[in-house]
Amino acid sequence: MTTIGVVTRGERGSAFVRNLTARGYRVAVADRAGAADMVKALSAPRAVILLASPGLDGLLAELLPRLEPGDVLADGDASRFSDTGRRTAWLRGSGVLFAGCAIAGRPRTIERGPSYVVGGDRAAHRRLLPLLTATAARFQNVPCVAYAGAGSAGHFAGQVHEELATAEAELAAEAYALLGDRAVLRAWQAGEMITEPAVPKDRPGPVRPLTVTVAEIRAAWYAARAVAYARAVERLRAAGAAYGWGMDLAAVTSAWRGGTALAGRLLTYAREALTAMPDEGLLDDPYFALTLRETRPAWRRVVCAAGRAGIPVPALATAAEPPVTASSFDAHPRLLR
Structure with missing residues (x-):
């Protein structure tokens, strides 16, 4: 050897x-x-x-x-x-x-x-x-290894991974600020198969009652995460095209499913979508499109309720840009980028 x-x-x-x-x-x-x-x-x-x-x-x-x-x-x-x-x-x-x-x-x-x-x-x-x-690491006995593409595709993917991990942590912190209950947030993350839960330890819980339910907060958290993953994929796609790397998006998302703080079912859905429709955005995939259609009313209510209560949720709100209105969502899901 x-x-x-x-x-x-x-x-x-x-x-x-x-x-x-x-x-x-x-x-x-x-x-x-x-x-x-x-x-x-x-x-x-x-x-x-x-x-x-x-x-x-x-x-x-x-x-x-x-x-x-x-x-x-x-x-x-x-x-x-x-x-x-x-x-x-x-x-x-x-x-x-x-x-x-x-x-x-x-x-x-x-x-x-x-x-x-x-x-x-x-x-x-x-x-x-x-x-x-x-x-x-292995996910369903498949090694978490990918060849992303030529040139510096691997390290660009690494940077996008870190950005996405940061987004996960920020959204978890804001969910906790709205919930004030670490156990609930941990249960949500465990349900998503997130291997390294980003549960904030020093962020205060809500100081004023919110006019939304726990289920609505979970819907908003999940929807914002779905958009964050879609944006990450588009960053990979755009860079791969601009630099001629031939970026393999399905391979990259597959490799992230184990051994990272991102391991979860959203990556599995992303890999499946990119394998079936490699030239389409995640927000065009039926699962992601249906997820946003079903969660957008709760997401809008949560962002508005947080604002009224004086609880800053910049990651939740930014993920929803353009402004979270029925018309902006109805026009086309890609507007959420």
């Missing part, structure tokens, strides 16, 4: 190494200072995974003279996609296969099995695929 080189610092890198060794991989580990010597000692063809930012450009410049055509370099850090694109162009003439690999999850999730979304050289992805498949 080829020894995998890992250049790492911090908890995420250590968790990744423990994941590899637990699955029987031989791993050579070095920090930034010892990276060049470690890479030089590896037998060709080499596979080196970097989790050692900041200063990645300098590290790449140091490692490149010690690598040969056909070696694989994978950036497993949360790099900006624009930096990954620049590095891909820089390494293209060297013969070294470069991939940007978005590794989702906290250290404990990475040790158990994260989600991987890879972009860059297809040959790099093929070389890494057995390793990624063996160490990834």
Whole structure:
């Protein structure tokens, strides 16, 4: 078995190494200072995974003279996609296969099995695929691994994942501010199969009675989440078209179903919609369209009631832009973007 080189610092890198060794991989580990010597000692063809930012450009410049055509370099850090694109162009003439690999999850999730979304050289992805498949989270026994597309598609998908995870956390915080009951929110999240519930610990509950029911608050929370997922997919689609990545939207949403804070049935519905209608937006899918049609009255009432009670719900309200009126919803669900 080829020894995998890992250049790492911090908890995420250590968790990744423990994941590899637990699955029987031989791993050579070095920090930034010892990276060049470690890479030089590896037998060709080499596979080196970097989790050692900041200063990645300098590290790449140091490692490149010690690598040969056909070696694989994978950036497993949360790099900006624009930096990954620049590095891909820089390494293209060297013969070294470069991939940007978005590794989702906290250290404990990475040790158990994260989600991987890879972009860059297809040959790099093929070389890494057995390793990624063996160490990834699984959803319904399917490894949570995706090849997103060429260039920096993987790291762009990673950025969108973080934005969507932030939206989930903000919507959970606002739902709790309206409910004032963590147990109810946890039950909702468990029902959605969210693996890392974002239950706020220090946000106050409502200080004034609301004129809406718990069921209406849940409907508003779910509808806003559905729109957030639809917008995330459109960001992926638009970037894939603009940069010529050939973004595989169904694969990306499938890989997010395990090993991330997003794991839930909305991703399953998204994957099914994108597999059946890859060129259509999620809000054109029958499930998502029906969901919004059924929840929009409650969503509108909740946002209005929160405003009257002086409870700020910017994430719920922003998700509903244009203004939440019957006419704006009835015109076309895509207006909710």
